[in-house]
Amino acid sequence: MSRLTLEQRRAQDAWDQSTGYTKDHVNIAKSLPALIMNSGLMQVLAFCHEKGGANDLVASQLRTWLVKRSNGDGARDPGFEGFMQDLMKASPADYQAITAEAFAWLRWLRQMAPARVKGD
Template sequence: MTLENHRVKIENGRADYAYNIVANTIQKNSPEKNSEYRSYIKKLPSIIQVNGLGQALAFCFSKGGEYKRIYDQIYGWLKINNKEYFPNENEEFVKAVINMDSKEYRVITMEVLALLNWMRRFVDGMVKK
């Protein structure tokens, strides 16, 4: 498999995962919760860029509600596709992230931003203002 094919496969998998979790969330939530969910997904990339992934995840973890749902959805993707960074399943996601070395932290940050980009696209299409 060429590097380009591998990249496309990862991007397609990320898009598929994002579509499925957003569609599932939208289907189960009330319109008010969907509006919150949409708003939080749109805000989270800038929160990560300004404060860093660790602080953004700690914020989501502490806020609960739709933020915690997004936190869990992000972790779900990373457990599937970046499990080498999360060997201890009993460790809290945010704790694993804040204990990473800087190279791993950058890799995971970029992966989370790429996933959120897909989630934002789908939530924009599925939840109307």
């Protein structure tokens, strides 16, 4: 079996994470890249945490992916506070790389999420 490319792993993860999504989740997935572009990753993660519900779920899935990319496939979501602490300690280059990876994963989630929603 061939090794999956990074794009294939992003696509697979986005597909897996969007299982059971509703239209609310889809709308959040579609809006996050623009929010991050305008406000920044940490600000958007804080916003999603504060909003709770579907917002916090999608943010948690994004955090989990970002941790997997940096720590390996077995990594888990460190939670909102732990992840935010790590971002605050990150070098500017690392923070930029994490943000770029967030955009790359969200590109897939934006496409996969609507395909998983039943009963349009």
